[in-house]
Amino acid sequence: QVRLVESGGGLVQPGGSLRLSCAASGSIFSINAMAWYRQAPGKQRELVAKVTNGGSTNYADSVKGRFTISRDNAKDTVYLQMNSLKPGDTAVYYCKAESFIDYWGQGTQVTVSS
Helix, strand or coil: CEEEEEECCEEECCCCCEEEEEEEEECHHHCCEEEEEEECCCCCCEEEEEEECCCCEEECCCCCCCEEEEEEHHHCEEEEEECCCCHHHCEEEEEEEECCCEEECCCEEEEECC
């Protein structure tokens, strides 16, 4: 019932910035929280940032102070502002919507390299 489309990924140099977007459509009213996950080659998928309907946020320790999750409820869109990017941030980034069940986007590639 929920469709998620990520965008904004790409190639960026270390220290650079990138802004990811996740547009949701369908049964938006059922969403309780939105989150960004990432999966790097050879690693398990990990939670990067999460925001609830009440506005509470949490971040992985590795991105605190560098990444910011935000939302525009009028546009049914969640963003991930990524600053001071490091090569270790290279991964496929996935948007997740938490509802009666969880919904996942297809992912967008972020590559941090010189």
